[in-house]
Amino acid sequence: MADLASSKQFPALSINYSKKDLDSCRHIPPKMQLHLYGTEGVGKNRSYAKELFSTNYEKTITFIKQHLEQPSIDIIFVIYSTAGGTGSGIAPMIIDLINMEMTDKAIVACPILPDLEECLTSQLNALDCLHETLKVKGASYLFIDNQSISSKHLHKTDKYKQINSKVLNQLIFLLECTSKESLISNLDRKDLKALFSTDGVVNIGDLHLTNPKELTMEWIKEGMIKSLKTSLFSADYGNNLSKIGMVVNGNADLFKKTDLMEFVASFKYKPTDIFEGYYEGKCQRIAMILTGLSPELLRVAQIKEVVESQQITTVDDNLNYERLFSIENRPTAPSKPKKVSPLEILSKYS
Numbered sequence: 001m002a003d004l005a006s007s008k009q010f011p012a013l014s015i016n017y018s019k020k021d022l023d024s025c026r027h028i029p030p031k032m033q034l035h036l037y038g039t040e041g042v043g044k045n046r047s048y049a050k051e052l053f054s055t056n057y058e059k060t061i062t063f064i065k066q067h068l069e070q071p072s073i074d075i076i077f078v079i080y081s082t083a084g085g086t087g088s089g090i091a092p093m094i095i096d097l098i099n100m101e102m103t104d105k106a107i108v109a110c111p112i113l114p115d116l117e118e119c120l121t122s123q124l125n126a127l128d129c130l131h132e133t134l135k136v137k138g139a140s141y142l143f144i145d146n147q148s149i150s151s152k153h154l155h156k157t158d159k160y161k162q163i164n165s166k167v168l169n170q171l172i173f174l175l176e177c178t179s180k181e182s183l184i185s186n187l188d189r190k191d192l193k194a195l196f197s198t199d200g201v202v203n204i205g206d207l208h209l210t211n212p213k214e215l216t217m218e219w220i221k222e223g224m225i226k227s228l229k230t231s232l233f234s235a236d237y238g239n240n241l242s243k244i245g246m247v248v249n250g251n252a253d254l255f256k257k258t259d260l261m262e263f264v265a266s267f268k269y270k271p272t273d274i275f276e277g278y279y280e281g282k283c284q285r286i287a288m289i290l291t292g293l294s295p296e297l298l299r300v301a302q303i304k305e306v307v308e309s310q311q312i313t314t315v316d317d318n319l320n321y322e323r324l325f326s327i328e329n330r331p332t333a334p335s336k337p338k339k340v341s342p343l344e345i346l347s348k349y350s
Contacts, residue, residue, distance in 0.1 A: 001163055001167065001168060002014050002025070002028060003024075003025040003026060003027050004027075004168055005165055005166065005168055006025070006027040006028045006029075006032070007027040008023050008168070008172065008262075011032075011067065011068065011073065012026070012029050012032065013032050013033070013034065013063070013068070014032065014033045014034070014122075014294065015033075015034045015036065015037055015063070015083075015086075015089075015094075015298040016035065017033075017035075017036045017038070017040065017041055017042050017052070017086045017099075018040060018041040018086065018152060019035050020041075020128075021041075021086075021098065022035055024034065027038060027071045028315070029109055031189035032067060032184040034060060034063045035148055036052070036053070036056070036060070036086070037171075038052040038056065039146050040220070041085070041086075042085035042086055042089065042146065043060070043086075044083075044084055044085040044088075044122070044125060045085050045089075045285060046088050046089035046125055046128060046129065047089070047272040048085070048089070048124075049085050049089030049090050050089045050090060050349055050350075053089070053090040053093060053279065054346050054349070054350070057093065057094075057097065057342065057346065058342075059099060060094060061094070061097050061101060061342075062142075062201050064076075064094070064098055064102075064149050065098070065101065065102065068102075068105075069102060070310060071104075073105065073124065074105065074106060074190075074192075074193040075105065075106045075192070075193055076098070076102070076105050076106070076107050076108065076111060076197050077108045077110050077142070077171075077324040078091055078094060078095050078098075078107065078108065078109055079110040079112065079144070080110070080111060080112065081111075081112045081114075082089065082111045082112060082114065082125060082126040082129035082133075083112075083113075083114040083115055083118055083121075083123070083125050083126050083129075084122075084125065084131060088125045088128075088129040089129075091129075091133075092110070092129065092132040092133045092349065093132075093345070093346060093349050094137070095107055095109050095133070095136050095139055095189070096136045096344055096345045096348070097345055097346075098151075099136060099137075099138055099139050100152070100339065100340070100342075100345065102206045103177070103231075104167050106140070106141050106323065107138075107139045107140075107161060108139065108141070108202070109133055109136060109139050109140070109141045109142070110141075110142045110143075110144055111130065111141070111143055111144070111147060111232055112132050112144045112145075112146060113126060113143060113144070113147065113299065113303070114126050114143045114146055114147075114303075115146040115150065116147055116302060116303075116306055117211075118146075120245050120306075120307065123303050123306045123307045124307055126229050126303055127300075127303055127304065127307065130300065132348075132349055134295070135348055135349075138199065139199075139200075139201070140198055140200060140291065141145060141201045141202065141211070141295070142201075142203070142233055142300075143201065143231060143233055143234040143235065143295070144154070144163065144167055144204045144232060144233060144234075145232060145234040145299065146159070146160070147276075147299070147302075148163070148230075148232045148233075148234075149162055149163060149232075152320060155213065155246065160295045164231055164347070165231055167193040169191065170206050170229050170232075170287065173203075173206075173247075173285070173287055174192060174196065174247065174287060174289070175192070175284060177249065177279060177287075178191070178256055178279050179279075180190050180277075180279050181199075181278045182228040182277060182279050182280075184255065184278040185276045185277055185278050186277050187245055187246075187247050187275050187276060187277030187340065190243060191275040191277075192245070192275075194273065194275070195243055195245045195275065195289050195290070195291050196242065198242050198243050198291035198292050198305065199242070200240070200242060200291060200292035200293055200294070201231070201234075201235045201236070201292075201293040201295055201296075202235065202289065202290065202291050202293070203228055203231055203235035203289075203290045203293055204228075204231060204233060204287065204288070204289050204290075205224050205225075205228035205231055205236065205286075205287065205288040205290075206227055206231070206285070206286075206287050206288075207220070207223050207224055207227045207285065207286045207287070207288075208210065209254070209283070209284035209286070210248070210284070210302075214256060215254075216257065217257045217259055217262070218284070220258055220346060221259070221262060221263055222256055223332075224263060224286060224288055225237075225266075225329060225341070227288075228288065228290065234295070234296045234299045235293045235294075235295070235296055236272070236291075236294040236295060236296045238295055240269065240288055240292060240293050240294050241267050241270075241271050241291075241292055241293065242271060242272060242274070242291050242292020242293075243271050243272060243274070243275070243289075244260070244271045244273075244274055244288070244290055244291070245274075245275040245276070245277075245288070245289040245291075246258075246260050246275070246276050246277070246286065246288045247276075247278075247279065247286070247287050248276075248277070248278045248279070248285075248286050248318055249279045249281045249283050249284070249285045250279075250280070250281065250283070250284040250286075251279075251284075252286060254286075255278050256287060260274065260276060263288075265289035269344050270323055271292075287350055293343075307321040311324050
């Protein structure tokens, strides 16, 4: 996904213990790649990756700050597989550290969840990685779910390409809208940063309209709800909601049929902030960002069921984060964690 982003002229870094994985990136320049020394790959061994990183983390943090600290970059997406070794092992620590060091950025953790057909080690790694990812305070979470596209007739390489392309396309669409102008309402870069700075899980709905003239306000509302429930991202589409953003690209008739307040009325808790952007264009498209959501515990339970079906011991029920993301426990305003030493942060992952 980082390689695809780089091909579209976005600043992207690649960090790995495997030189072969780095070499497979065709569009990320060598200066934007960091080969972590100590081993050639970690063989899906999260503990080994964490052990190596904890004694040599300074180079990685310096590398990230060197390339991404400029003021023109507002949001940093840290994308990693939860099922493997390097990303699964060290990404939570990296997110925790740069969240502390780069206080002017919105840091978005983007863990990729394995589909249910992947091996036992991948599922176990995912559970452990999720547990550690959610230890990070003051960050938002965009869970990319490989199970979101499930087809026996689709090879996994094609599936991954589809997911990568769709996720990046949605993020690019949102970013491009922030550079447009509207006489009605604008969603600018600061608004987008505010959305991605919110504590909790993020979900993005994306509705492409082929014949908007025949659509009703109710159909659009139902279509947006469906797009959120069937999105590429894992999130609990429940009552917890902190901020909401919407961009509508189309004509005046589509603007009139898109009522964000009616959509918001369906939630038990009303968002603290609402951001809207309406832009004229030939492409008829509506995108919506919901922030401050809870993790989808049903999805975590599915991973645990796969693990328990393949081994005798049961998995400890330590991934119940309902209280962690409850409305009562969520801060009223986004805030970076209190400054502590890097070693204190790393000690949480030992």
